[in-house]
Amino acid sequence: MSNLSLKNLSKVFDAKTVVLRGINLEITQGEFVVLVGPSGCGKSTLLRLIAGLEQPTEGEIFIDGVSVAHKPPVERDIAMVFQDYALYPHMTVAENMTFGLKIRKVPKAVIAEKLKTASKILGIESLLDRKPSQLSGGQRQRVAIGRAIVREPKLFLFDEPLSNLDAKLRADMRIDLSALHQRVGQTSIYVTHDQQEAMTLADRIVVLDKGEIQQVGTPIEVYNKPANVGVATFIGSPTMNLFTGELLFEGNKKTFRFGDNALEMGDGFDTPLKPGSYKLGIRAEDLTLGIPENEKNETSIRAKLLVKEVHGHEIQVVAEVGGARIISRVSERDLMSRITGMHKGSEIYLPVHGGNLHWFENTQHGARI
Amino acid sequence: MEKAVEAKIIESSDQKILSDASNVTKKSSLSWTHALWQSRIAYVFVAPTVLVILLLVIYPLIQGIWFSFTDMNQFNMGSRFTSPSYEFIGIRNYLDVFTGAGTAFYQVLRQSIIFTFTSVFFHILIGLGLALLLNQKLRGRTLFRTLLLVPWAVPSFVSAFSWRWLFNAEYGFFNLVLKKFGYTQIEWLSDPFWAMFAVIITNIWLGFPFMMVSFLGGLQSIPESLYEAAKVDGAGAIRRFFFITMPMLRSVTFTVMLLGIIWTFNLFHVIYLVTGGGPFGMTDILPTYTYMEAFQRWEFGMASTYGVIILSLLIVFTNIYSRMVKSSV
Numbered sequence: 001m002s003n004l005s006l007k008n009l010s011k012v013f014d015a016k017t018v019v020l021r022g023i024n025l026e027i028t029q030g031e032f033v034v035l036v037g038p039s040g041c042g043k044s045t046l047l048r049l050i051a052g053l054e055q056p057t058e059g060e061i062f063i064d065g066v067s068v069a070h071k072p073p074v075e076r077d078i079a080m081v082f083q084d085y086a087l088y089p090h091m092t093v094a095e096n097m098t099f100g101l102k103i104r105k106v107p108k109a110v111i112a113e114k115l116k117t118a119s120k121i122l123g124i125e126s127l128l129d130r131k132p133s134q135l136s137g138g139q140r141q142r143v144a145i146g147r148a149i150v151r152e153p154k155l156f157l158f159d160e161p162l163s164n165l166d167a168k169l170r171a172d173m174r175i176d177l178s179a180l181h182q183r184v185g186q187t188s189i190y191v192t193h194d195q196q197e198a199m200t201l202a203d204r205i206v207v208l209d210k211g212e213i214q215q216v217g218t219p220i221e222v223y224n225k226p227a228n229v230g231v232a233t234f235i236g237s238p239t240m241n242l243f244t245g246e247l248l249f250e251g252n253k254k255t256f257r258f259g260d261n262a263l264e265m266g267d268g269f270d271t272p273l274k275p276g277s278y279k280l281g282i283r284a285e286d287l288t289l290g291i292p293e294n295e296k297n298e299t300s301i302r303a304k305l306l307v308k309e310v311h312g313h314e315i316q317v318v319a320e321v322g323g324a325r326i327i328s329r330v331s332e333r334d335l336m337s338r339i340t341g342m343h344k345g346s347e348i349y350l351p352v353h354g355g356n357l358h359w360f361e362n363t364q365h366g367a368r369i
Numbered sequence: 370m371e372k373a374v375e376a377k378i379i380e381s382s383d384q385k386i387l388s389d390a391s392n393v394t395k396k397s398s399l400s401w402t403h404a405l406w407q408s409r410i411a412y413v414f415v416a417p418t419v420l421v422i423l424l425l426v427i428y429p430l431i432q433g434i435w436f437s438f439t440d441m442n443q444f445n446m447g448s449r450f451t452s453p454s455y456e457f458i459g460i461r462n463y464l465d466v467f468t469g470a471g472t473a474f475y476q477v478l479r480q481s482i483i484f485t486f487t488s489v490f491f492h493i494l495i496g497l498g499l500a501l502l503l504n505q506k507l508r509g510r511t512l513f514r515t516l517l518l519v520p521w522a523v524p525s526f527v528s529a530f531s532w533r534w535l536f537n538a539e540y541g542f543f544n545l546v547l548k549k550f551g552y553t554q555i556e557w558l559s560d561p562f563w564a565m566f567a568v569i570i571t572n573i574w575l576g577f578p579f580m581m582v583s584f585l586g587g588l589q590s591i592p593e594s595l596y597e598a599a600k601v602d603g604a605g606a607i608r609r610f611f612f613i614t615m616p617m618l619r620s621v622t623f624t625v626m627l628l629g630i631i632w633t634f635n636l637f638h639v640i641y642l643v644t645g646g647g648p649f650g651m652t653d654i655l656p657t658y659t660y661m662e663a664f665q666r667w668e669f670g671m672a673s674t675y676g677v678i679i680l681s682l683l684i685v686f687t688n689i690y691s692r693m694v695k696s697s698v
Binding site for chain 2: 052053079082084087104
């Protein structure tokens with residue numbers, strides 16, 4: 001049975017601003033689902049609808065089969081971790097964590113036991129008597145999570161909980177959150193604008209844009225088969241390369257023309273495409289420098305080197321093709337040393353392999369073909 | 370090649386150490402007169418303020434304390450024709466005040482306390498209540514916010530006079546209303562109880578907007594997410610008020626309460642304009658009583674004594690109060 005079920009949910013602010021439209025989603029018990037999308041896509045509003053902090057304009061929300069769309073948060077048995085932590089500044093860590101339990105009139109001995117267990121899991125036993133102002137950002141984050149887990153709710157909601165932490169701490173907390181979820185095993189819904197967080201944490205990713213669900217799938221599904229141009233360019237770093245052009249059939253030769261490039265589709269290109277106008281997406285790792293004698297041919301993209309970004313384990317080569325930028329990732333050692341010797345403006349050839357191409361309709365929506 | 374680089378690094382770091390060392394010796398050789406000279410511009414800028422404070426605050430304060438130890442009055446204070454002949458009499462003024470000899474000190478002190486604490490209590494109660502209302506997303510909120518600032522915007526002596534007329538026994542609004550509905554009219558300004566009632570009402574009217582604005586500012590600085598966290602935790606509206614709003618308003622409350630008490634305790638014009646301290650000094654508070662002492666009985670020594678006592682009371686009160694606040698936070 002699904003733990004959370006959203007049926008045709010929509011939210012309109014001030015009778016004119018449509019924030020969410022026709023959201024349908026089923027989340028099963030124990031799943032870690034990440035809502036991801038650019039800012040203003042409606043992901044936070046969706047989370048707040050589930051929490052009961054906003055009322056839906058239309059549609060239904062079921063938690064464990066019970067309709068809760070118009071019930072206050074207290075009757076939904078959920079816990080939420082806020083972006084700014086929202087710890088009560090005048091209460092100690094222990095008081096912060098047990099406030100919800102006290103309100104629910106849980107016996108004192110039980111509260112003490114739950115507090116002990118939760119603070120042990122999070123490693124904050126030594127902080128229980130402190131006030132939030134005496135804690136670091138990471139510690140506050142742990143207390144906020146602690147406040148959620150002592151309650152043992154049906155649903156955990158996370159609203160961009162790591163966005164106020166520095167990069168290193170964020171990476172650590174990400175691992176901790178994964179470990180915590182494996183341990184507690186409770187259904188979690190997590191909002192973020194950081195696609196990397198979404199990829200690493202999620203069992204399933206829900207990509208939102210302009211108030212609508214664009215795609216639902218496992219991180220690998222979403223990465224390998226993005227449903228449209230929007231998802232393709234949002235998920236993955238660096239951003240997927242995208243070329244708009246014409247696919248031409250000349251006898252046996254199939255050529256994709258974009259700008260002043262004519263890319264001949266080599267082996268492995270057997271997608272049943274008709275000639276016409278398309279958007280072609282290629283991930284940076286599928287676009288790497290070839291062996292010198294093979295690279296200068298019709299199945300390569302000719303580009304001018306702009307910038308070399310050295311990451312240590314790889315080099316990201318930013319080049320220019322017909323006024324557009326193109327990014328290629330190079331991680332083989334001998335190729336990396338070859339690139340190091342190149343200068344800005346050098347002509348490079350990037351071979352394309354048919355199996356790694358993403359074709360989209362040349363429309364505003366750009367659905368995957 | 371590598372060695373050369375290493376040598377260069379050592380050389381440059383040596384130079385850095387050397388230059389650091391010379392800086393230290395330079396600093397220690399600076400005398401304080403030199404330091405004074407270096408920041409002369411700062412002193413020039415501060416000087417006018419210091420001068421004004423010395424002239425208008427420090428000098429009168431010291432003079433007032435000195436007068437409180439003399440028997441200065443209109444006859445011995447000196448004039449164009451006579452030289453001053455008042456004398457140092459030690460703590461006799463203070464003894465007279467505290468033993469109640471020929472003064473109404475304890476009665477006036479009691480009235481001061483009643484006036485101050487009743488006024489401030491209602492200032493805070495009404496101010497907080499209105500701030501909570503105005504903090505809601507109500508229609509016409511801006512209009513109400515503006516209207517509620519009127520008592521503050523009108524010059525307070527104008528308001529005080531208006532209230533005096535409202536309380537007038539023969540033509541006043543309140544008595545006309547009472548008369549219309551067949552009730553006995555009240556001698557608002559000549560009955561001791563009702564006179565105190567009248568000055569307190571007037572002062573509440575004048576004082577609540579400040580509290581309202583302060584509390585509104587405090588309310589608006591409470592992050593919305595705290596309320597949302599409390600909702601998710603299961604707190605209803607009443608719990609949210611007592612567990613979020615009240616504690617978060619604590620520092621604002623302590624500050625405005627202290628200011629309110631000091632201002633009200635020192636308030637002169639409301640009582641002077643509405644009742645003049647009457648009937649029979651029953652609405653006098655320490656500042657108005659001090660004024661009478663100085664400019665109706667012309668006992669400047671005694672008036673100064675009252676001035677010093679008011680100041681001392683407020684200093685002691687502020688100290689105890691801030692210690693209480695510190696220990697409770």
